[in-house]
Amino acid sequence: MRDIVITLIVFASLPYTFKKPYIGALMWIWISVMNPHRLSWGFAYDFPFAAIIAATTLLALLVAPGQKRPPSSPAVAVMIMFTVWMAISTLFAIHPGESTVMLQRVIKIMLMNLVVMMAVRNKEQLHWMLWALAGSLGYYGIKGGLFTIATGGSFRVWGPEGSFIFGNNEVALAFVVIIPIFYYLYLISDKKWLKYGMVGAIGLCALASLGSYSRGALLALLGMFGFLWLKSPKKAALGVGMALLLPMIILFMPAKWTERMDTIDNYQEDGSAMGRINAWQMATNLAIDRPLTGGGFEIYDAYVFARYAPVPNDIHAAHSIYFQCLGEHGFVGLGLYLTFAILCWRRANWIIRQTKKRADLKWAGQLAGMIQVSMIGFGVGGAFLSLLYFDMPYYLMGALLITGQIVQDSLRQPAAGQPGATPAEAADPAATAAAQAPRNGARAAKQGSI
Template identity: 55%
Template sequence: MRDILITLIVFGSLPLILRNPVNGVLMWVWISVMNPHTQSWGFAATFPFAFIVAVTTLFSVAISRLAKTLPVSGVTFTLIALVLWMNVTTLFAMFPAFAYVQWSKVMKIMLMSLVTMMVIRHRDDIQRLLWVLVMSLGFYGVKGGLFTLRTGGGERVWGPEGTFIGDNNEIALALIMTIPLMRYLQLRSDKRWLRHGLGAMMLLSAMAALGSYSRGGLLAIAAMIMMMWLKSRHKFAAGILIALLAPLALLFMPERWTERMDSIGAYQQDESAMGRINAWYMAWNLAKDRFFGGGFEIAEPATFFLYAPNPHDVHAAHSIYFQALGEHGFVGLALYLLLLGLTWRSAAWIVRHSRDQPELEWAQQLATMVQASLVGFAVGGAFLSLLYFDVPYYLMGIIVATRALVAQRQHAVRPSVHSGLDNRQPAIGQS
């Protein structure tokens, strides 16, 4: 039944995609983020839904009357530069066969991220994209939160198998990134039942993140909550709420959860933590030796034999920063950090230029919540190999589109202001 339902939804959306490529982007995001086919048990689990939607979307872009240009933005240009650099480093990959497989996956993600930036131009498009992201990941947040409550936190929460968010650590970070987006939609909703529903979804997603037993997730959720509190207009009330809910959530978790979180400070005795540090040293030494890095998929025994302090402890990078460094060298890391920095700066620009303007309050709230989401990703991503996770790139597209809308609003207001000044009556005593 699930297979049939997913198939009907995807194929039923194709005429809508041909009518408007924005619908194709929304469908692509739903499939790539939620991975609904993983919730089925039959043919849908391996059916190429994403490929069909992507091809239809690209065709729709080609035949549509929409502007086929990317927004003029430092974020856009830097993302293109990073993609081009990834193609260069692939030519010098240490393991070409493995690298090509990963390159194919990453380029599809980057292509559709750029398509997203191209077609998401209006506030309604941004709003719909946010709803797709929130509902796609919120599904696992509600499911995982209820599972944590039902088991008393005794079992770990996992994401959909075979996806970016399949691991317990990865689903935790994805949910943490989504909570601020839920908060934005809650702030913009005028229906009480919807606000309450989003509030419940936020709490259950937080419980699911805790129930994942992810130590990096705990650090990420703490950083995200702190950012949301700093950006809150009602810091005292928000502080009281956090002070009441956070201890209750932590006390609910069992003793073995507490013991695992306590091991953060004793990482020297933790094999997993030491394995990550060994992989970070390997990435550093490799980047110093090879200007182009090692290319995609370098977590191989031969690489660790050449560059790791412990050549027998082979681990993935478990860090977006060391993943970028090891696979794409110092240039790749610099471009990635620049991309994150420019996205943050654009969000700050939106907040600054939307302040005290009621018609742009939505933009200020959105940029603030995206900043909180990115803080969670920046902290949690330091311990996960999620360099190519697509959600941050969609958030970049949202920020680019929002900044363009705010800039358009400013340009539209200025002529009327100047016109009003020019048409003023002369002051008394003036001719």
């Protein structure tokens, strides 16, 4: 039954995608982030839904009228450069065959993030994008939170099989990253039941994150909630809520969860933690030996660890987005990745500054602040996880750049209520141009008479 429902939803959306390409972008986010087909047991499990949606959306963008370009930001150019550099590092990879397979997967993610930025053009479409992201991860977060409550936190929460976030550590960080988006949706919702729903989703996602038994997610959660409080326009209410919610959640967890979290202080005695440090040292040594391109994808095996790791037989994945990027793509790749993140952060700061005195753009400043909170959560938690290619953060930074473009376009027109603008002119650029034409003509005639 699930196979049929998922198939009907996907194929029913295709005709609408040709009319409105952003619908294809929303469907892509749903399939790639939530992986709903992995919840089925029949033909839909391995059906190429993603390829069909991607091809339809690309074709729809080609035939759609109007401009077809991503937001005008240096961050877009750096993201493209980073993608190209990953292709270059694959040419010099230690394992070219395996690296090429992974490159194809990564290029799809980067290409479709670019497509999403081209398809989503206005505030309404952007909000639908955020609902798609929140709903896709919120399904697992709410389900995981309820599972943690039902089991008393005695069992770990896992993600959807066959996805980037299948592991308990990975899905926990995904829950952390999506919490600020739920909070933004809470801020813009005008219905009480919807606000209550967002508060419930935040609490359950936080509980599911802790229920994963991920130590990195706990650090990310604490760092993110602190920054969330700084960015929130309702500091008093949020502060009281966090002061009550977090201790209650932590006290709810069983003794074995507390014992695992205590190993953060005694990491030297923890084999998993020391294995991660060994993997980080391997990536550093590899990058020093191959500083430009690194070793390419798929370098976590006996051959590479024997050459570069301090403890050759202790083989682990990168367990850090930063060391993963350094080991796989060298110092150039890491520099491009960090530059992309910094440019997105600066764009968020610009949005917040520009929208302070614009009531009509208040939402954009709030969204930029919440995406910064998500970036903090991912930056902290990602220091301990191999999630460099997880598509969710790229979509959020894409949403940030889309927001910047909307604000930039809006600033070219005076806001409603400001001198020189009528409400109709502020809402409609065409009306503004029509209203300004007689004034411009009068000025020209006056100058000509002088």
